[in-house]
Amino acid sequence: MQNVQSAMERLRGLATASPVAELAAAFEAAGFELALVGGPVRDAFLGREVTDLDFTTDARPDDILRIVAPIADAHWDIGREFGTIGARFSGETVEITTYRADSYDGTSRKPVVAFGDTIEGDLHRRDFTVNALALQLPALTLVDPSDGTKDLMEATLRTPIEAAVSFGDDPLRMLRAVRFTSQLGFQLDIDSFDAIVELRRRILDISAERVRDELVKLLKTDTPRAGLELFVETGLAELVLPELPALQLERDDAHRHKDVYEHSITVLEQAIALERERNPGADADIVLRLAALLHDIGKPKTRRFGENRKVTFYNHDVVGAKLARKRLTSLRFDNDTMKSVSRLVELHMRVFNYEGAGWTDSAVRRFARDAGPELQRLLILIRADITTRNQRKSDRLLFAIDDLERRILELQEKEELDSVRPSLDGEQIMAILEIAPGPLVGKAYKHLLEVRLDEGPLEHDDAKQRLLEWWEANRP
Template sequence: MEHVQTAMARLTELARSGPVAKLATAFAEAGAQLALVGGPVRDAFLGRPVHDLDFATDARPDRILEIVKPIAQAHWDIGRDFGTIGARIDGEQVEITTYRSDEYDGQSRKPVVAFGDSIEGDLHRRDFTVNALALALPQLELVDPTGGFQDLVDGVLRTPIEPEISFGDDPLRMLRGIRFSSQLGFQLDYAAFEATREMAPRIKDISAERVRDEFIKLMSTDSPRAGIELLVETGLADLVLPELPALQLERDSAHQHKDVYEHSIQVLENAIALEKEAAAKRAAVDAEGAAAEGSLAAESEVKPEADVVLRIAALLHDIGKPRTREFGPNGQVTFHGHDWVGAKMTKKRLSALRFDNDSVKAIARLVELHMRMYNYGSAGWTDSAVRRFARDAGERLDQLLILIRADITTRNRRKSERLQFGINDLENRLAALREQEELDAMRPDLDGDQIMRILDLKPGREVGEARKFLLDLRLDEGALGEEEATKRLLAWWASRSESRP
């Protein structure tokens, strides 16, 4: 952890510049208390970049607005009912919240808000002690009533009050603890772990949207393994993602097979490593191009966003295996059809977690196609098959190739090298075809308007059938040109007419 003096120096510099300084001055002149709280203070001590400036105050929401309006370029009160006012000051987005205490009434899935009277009381009601640190402004005094600093030193996630009470107030905190274990690399303390196991059913009090958001944050961390394992060990996965613990298939001496659960986590870790590698290559290419143009953007410190679609697909790619497992002779285990079964299961689970439709379709598609590469033999595929593979993957082609490569976890070196060679060969052929035929934007040689004009049709099913015929031609034979495509279309249309009774 960063040295205390260094961390305080960072916090002091932050407090004396930009929006923090303006807010500190404005609240002090208004006679109101103000403190920088939570993540920014924690991250300053951990030597991490400081983002998301959150403040706490004794002022009520209406008073916060009065203080903030004169110094803000924009402000919003969408969180007023929870005591939160948002604003943009000097280009930075900030949130100022009245000291509060969140409690559940046992009926509603949303917290009941009660405003508090002091920063110490507010910090005691926060999720974990490492997030219950505050920097009082403008006096620059560290406020740590729960021992959060020592827990930062020890790398421990502990609740400020009894975990049963804390998780009872907001059961989502159980998932937040799991996410922080991966995000910060900290250990969930024994009391919090046991409380999570005992109170796991309370997660049903939380809306699917809030559960989804925590799961996405977990999957966005650099190393989600610890959180995923805790999700299963505490029993929370049985309630929010039951397909995951179901991957822990029973093993016995007669039927040897891989640990599908461990394999899935390994595939996720492989995918993250490959995702970062691909991002680094893109950044290097962009930087090289920018440097050649004399752009100041040649070097960028912006961290690319995590590819959550790819990561979730990697974690769930084999969830169809438990339902498709069959035992054969000599202890052989098969999972025929687990790819398309898993795709259906993925759609159902992610829809239940209220993922958006585009994400559901994209993740399910990757799950469905992740086995397609395994019939790419030593002789490879025809150009037509390569085109169809690219068409079926669509805009997810690069993600699918990463997933397929990440799925190679065998310890058999010869098998691994054969699979890697096959993927390399396929990627080279895709690149060649893309360059030759503009594979990324593959379309029939004739568009819908041309089809309707040539065949004298109106919009309808027959136009779609004609377009599919031309697209299949394009995939099988490559670009034909407008003249040849017209001849083929007319011949196809004539044969259809002749075959009709």
């Protein structure tokens, strides 16, 4: 947290740069108020990089368009019904929104938009005091009607109005509170916590898409643990992602098994660290992070107690893959994300066979083939899945994974594993066997693919001979 003087210096520099200064001059000339609001002001106080420029004004949408159109490189009014106009200036995207005084009917998933007349009224309707800050332009006057700067200094999340009223107005704010604890590293104040616990079922009034987007934003933060723990503690997870709190299996001396919930969050943290190490500067990999968080969600349904109360979770990977697909479907994730996450969950145990006995070239090829485009994510996930405190066991597992990666790399360089296919294609198979297109061609192709995985690439004549041998045994 920077002091007020330093923060104001940052804001002053931002306000005198384009496009902020250009917009401030244009709105002043047109006789309207304009203020930089919310995240940019908050982040200036926190010493964080300012990435989004959001403005608020007393101008109505038609007036905003009239002012912005002559000076912007592009503009759009996709959010016009909510009073928001977007524009682009030299590659910089901005949003300008008319002062709002939203109201909710208690059952609708969307606010009833009502435009306001004062900036103070607009700020009071925002989610948290740390986001209810504005810098009036071009005067550079800080507007803070709910002591947001004090909460910034104390690293506290608090609502500008009574928490129960705020969350009742827009239940999505409960998930935003969860996300901000991780994104900003702040603590939620007790009144807000209690209000979320009391009103948690109102999250069911929010569309699955909006809930999904908040969950994704939480998982994209650098340190999502605090938010996930609050997610579970408030009871929101039970309604949004019930598989997560279900991982809190009881622990006692008799059962002696891992705390699967704690393990899963640790795996997520380790996956994020490996993701940064292997892909520095890249955007957060939401597929990998979802897979890390959900990789063991099949354990509660597959837990069994054997001799001496030994706990097993046989087939939890297969069960977990089905549960992951079902949950991601209900949260309206796209098909590619659902497919990739469920595949990673299904495959995350495959590597542990290697640690026990080592793999043949055939097994390595099949591992790479089964992982397909998810191979690199899968290798990160299985590394992150090592959370044992037994150093010897950890070293042994990591050595096995290092060796497997080396073997995959060697075979990739030698055999082009990324595009494993038989030495003969469908046209060649039909010509050699003198058959027409049909199921037999597919069966022959599949046989040659198995040979390829077992033995590696074959010369054309060798592949032809293997095909003819198969044909002798399988011709109709």
